[in-house]
Amino acid sequence: MKKSADAEYDFLDFWEANQKFFAMNQGTTKNLMHFKEQFLRQAEVLQDLYGVAWFRDFAIKTKAYTATASTNTAAQNKFKDDIFEAVLATGYLCNCDQTRTAPLMLDLQTNYFREVDYYPKTVSKAQDMLKIHMKVIKIPGVNLYLLDILGFSEYIFGETRKREYM
DSSP states (O other), rough: OOOOOOOOOOHHHHHHHHHHHHHOOOTSOOOHHHHHHHHHHHHHHHEEEHHHHHHHHHHTTTTTHHTTTTHHHHHHHHHTTHHHHHHHHHHHHHHHHHHHHHHHHHHHHHHHHOOOOOOOSSHHHHHHHHHHSSSSOOOTTTTTTHHEEEEEEHHOGGGGGOOOOO
């Protein structure tokens, strides 16, 4: 059901967007790339609602920002500018299928406890990390039909895997 622009209630839209974003999970069957696209689309909605200033206020309250206080103000400003992407990267890690990423999360937490911060600061780095550590879901036989049509199944699978429709 569509609602008209004059029937929109901003506070309700705000809570619905938050609920949708924080309840989002990859699940066991969703592709990692598709989940990333969905995650980033919903993050854009939140960024439109919150703006960037809200995330900068959060950045000032973090331990990492306090650690950069000993360096210089340029490092602090860069940290505040990049905080939205860093928050998204952490959220992306947390919302992916935890049954497949548990060893990665444990390694990241253990290293952080040792004051070694390996948490990714961008969503693309988080995805690269997940690709390495995740068991990729593969559906057996998806491309067999195409290989049979092209005539390659005999070379790849031999006579035993030849389909009945050939």
